[in-house]
Amino acid sequence: MADGPARWRALRDAAVLSVLFTRGPRVSSLAAMTLDLLLPEQADDTQLMRLPPEHTKGKRALEIELNAQTVALLHAYLTQARDRFPRAGATDALWLGMKGRMTVEGLKRICEQNTLRWFGQAHGPHIARHWISHAARRAGPHHARTAAIALGHSEDTAAQHYSQAACLHAARRYAKLINKMGG
Secondary structure, three states: OOOOHHHHHHHHHHHHHHHHHHHOOOHHHHHHOEHHHEOOOOOOOOEEEEEOHHHOOOOOOEEEEEOHHHHHHHHHHHHHOHHHOOOHHHOOEOOEEOOEEOOHHHHHHHHHHHHHHHHOOOOOOHHHHHHHHHHHHHHOHHHHHHHHHHOOOOHHHHHHHHHHHHHHHHHHHHHHHHHHOOO
16 A cells, blocks of 8 residues: 555554454543553564553553554554654654554544444454453453453453353353253
8 A cells, every 4th residue: 555644544544443353442541541551572573562440441550452463553553554644743642643643533433334344243342341341251261360350341341241151161061061962
């Protein structure tokens, strides 16, 4: 793609969606992010993104580990696009649009436009949190609890997800037993 606003938006959108769909932060946390919340890249090509308590619903600080693919997309956005957005020099906001800092509504639009194109249905960014949570519950009770904590859920919600996963896991074991018995 030729250099210009369409390319800058495409790089930004790829980085935003990669962070959303691999780590599931709340969109309000993403909108509030500033450049100083990205911690240095690790030796294994991962990177940490720090969300201070004021940027999370549960008012708990979170550190989100970004995988190598997400780091590569984020790096491309930061080195090839971010500084070219209007008003980039006047703000330390991580995510920028053509009018300055990206808003929650702008980030939602990015997600809805792309999910509509990919899946035929528009989904908001919160869908990523549901997908991560449901995948973890299907994997087992321990994964459900870990995912709930990583997503910044309250202790009550984490316990509820653990319980649901435990029930699902038990039902699957019971179904396999019945199937083996020929029933």
